[in-house]
Amino acid sequence: MTTTIKSLVSLNHQKRNRERVLVRALTFIFAFVSVGTTAGIIYELLKETVLFFQEVSIIEFFTDTRWTPLFASKRFGVLPLVNGTLLVAAGAMLVAVPLGLLAAIFLSEYASERLRKILKPILEILAGIPTVVYGYFALLFITPILQDLFPQTQIFNAASASIAMGFMILPLMASVSEDALSAVPRSLREAAYAMGATKFETATQVVLPAALSGVAAAFILAVSRAIGETMIVAIAAGQQPKLTLNPLESIETMTAYIVQVSLGDTPHQSIAYKTIFAVGMLLFVMTLVMNIVSYFITKRFRERYE
């Protein structure tokens, strides 16, 4: 009995096709896990948040100025936590933005290729250090120095966390900005030089404005990172939620509060359990909004150079 090539091939073809379909289906499911994750996050946060707001009024949550869910007399105003988060984040940006931008301009416009190849990875190391280490550094190195300089500095304070966080975020700011600067075509720089501009003038008045949307996106990403950061503030910034602009005082951020409750023994029907989800929901929404804004800035205002 002769088997024709045609029949051999077609049998084999069926098997190969089946394999292909199977793999496609499996990997599709794997890819959909990410959708599941987002759905899971939203569901879990929402579930407890809804339960929370059945016990606490939304108005109180957003307007009250005291946050004492773990005390006997409970107040649920989230503003002090938000204040703490934003205070630390602002301080961190004060460090990361000027230094990061200057570093980006240096790497993109001034440094030779060889120098860049050495310096950039070293700066990246700053981003790779686990945040517990930064927390350690903030509490045990930065804080004593601050206390020497400003004797009214408390042991736990926003400033130490801000400084440590600023350096942790610096590589993010520098890297994304540098990418944006490098994307500006060489011909624009040549046009500026050909008119007798100095390197400084070209870098700051032609290249930087041309890369502005990329730099803005970097900025927003950095802020988002600062807001969501946990360990540095959990270790060094304190557990005293309060409304203050004084960075030398002890405060509490949203993330540090979640850690504080998680470390304790919190029965899951309690209001305290629900608070961490409510706070988590707020945090999630804040960072989500920022990521969306950053995305739109990149998309909408993407520079056309030609």
Added chain:
Amino acid sequence: MSTTTLIRDVNFERDLSIRKIKGKIFEILAFFAVLLGIAMLLTLLIDVFFDGLPWLSTRLFTEFPSRFPEKAGLRSALQGSIWLMVLTAAMAVPIGIGAGVYLEEFAPQNRITRFIEINVANLAGVPSIIYGLLGLGLFVRQLGLGRTLIAGAMTMALLVLPIIIVTTREAIRAVPRSIRQAALALGATDWEVSRDHVLIYSAPAIMTGVILAMSRAIGETAPLITIGALTYIAFDPKGPFDIFTVLPIQIFNWVSLPQSSFHGLAAAGIIILLLVLLSMNALAIWLRNRLIIRW
């Protein structure tokens, strides 16, 4: 209109020297910014090193945590970290690579694909503590797994998944089209092209990405605290359903104690953590350089 003029024109010259000075100052400032970052890095490393060196000893590997710093060690934390890494990788690596392969090789250009991609991109920007809340609500409570290694690993797997997906996609994208086309021209299905050609060539880069993702995971603390990994564990974990702690949490615990000897212990723990990270990154770079196939 044009007259013979020398290049040196007095007014322009005066301006020019100011412009040059401004430029020089700026260059120095910009370089200084880079230096400051590097200096801070060195300061941090040196500080940790000097604080922790006196406390480095084999005791760290053999002893459990204790109320007495002279007796305390990282035994449970280190084992917890290893268990966690293995379990996390076991879940995240196949799913992450599979998802990356799907998105890069099979996915059609339609709204579903776009939706998946948006999700992946967004998840990369979600703070890690939120993953902890997800793990707490879903794995610890709803699935009833409790604050165990498996719950922690599932949480961490979701955390590192976007990283692995992105690096897998980039690795696949780097494979030249000519290889693909040659394979297709021989009558291969798209899966066979992926399986026998593309994945082989992108394997080193994928591996590098996986190692880097895991090195991120080792340093993560917040999500694990949130799902309830404890700060005081005094036994060897025996299986995925044990409660646990990990190295960064132990470090966190020691830093938070008032006695300075525990701070020294924390620093020693940090040294070990950094060494582990250093080795993983070095391994990733070495692998990439060693195994890369030159076209």
Added chain:
Amino acid sequence: MDNNHYILETQNLNIYYGNFLAVKDVNFKVHRHQITAIIGPSGCGKSTLLRAFNRMNELVPSARSEGKILFNGEDIYDPSIDPVEVRRRIGMVFQKPNPFPKSIYENIAWGLKINGFRGSKSELDDLVEQALRGAALWDEVKDKLDQSGLSLSGGQQQRLCIARAIAIKPEVILMDEPASALDPIATLKIEDLMRELKENYTIVIVTHNMQEAARVSDYTAMMMLTGNEERSGTVIEFDRTDLIFTRPKDKRTEDYITGRFG
């Protein structure tokens, strides 16, 4: 030689990239208020030679030059002279139009500002208008000065770049294949513009388009690869354009012009 006649003069100019000699032993003089074209096959160093005139080669780290380039009798490569000073006097227009992503007005105003313009807004407006008129662009853009320079067509963008260059009143304008990225109609407009510009400026243009060189230039420098391994470019002939194209002295020039080579 009457020094007033020649605005630019090269003396034994050699240009290196690292160890590679790209341009070898160039000696010629550029006449004031004339258009001088540099022609030759691709890769013979025309652009490198052109960029030597405003020290733009120095943007490449390995580039260096030997010999002199005299601008009104003064060597622009003298160590005491900053390239920034040279570039203010010797401007450049590039092959692919590269306006800044700023408004049309700002494209021109910026060069004035960094070069020390200190006057009122209306004086600045005047200078911008002058420059745009000088580039034959004013009528087309006068109502949309606020719009981005990138919103213009290719030919208009190139004229904007010319306006930008002449705004700071250089004495020489270097043009590196200014019309090669443009359509034929835009090209002709640029050529007409060049004839107008030479009343007030001196123009040196690099082109691979021989017909263009023949149409537009007064003097022509013919460049070709020579040297041991034929890798260095040099000027093999320099003369009035009408003479080069009718009675070339060098056989290689004749071959190139008649299309036998290049």
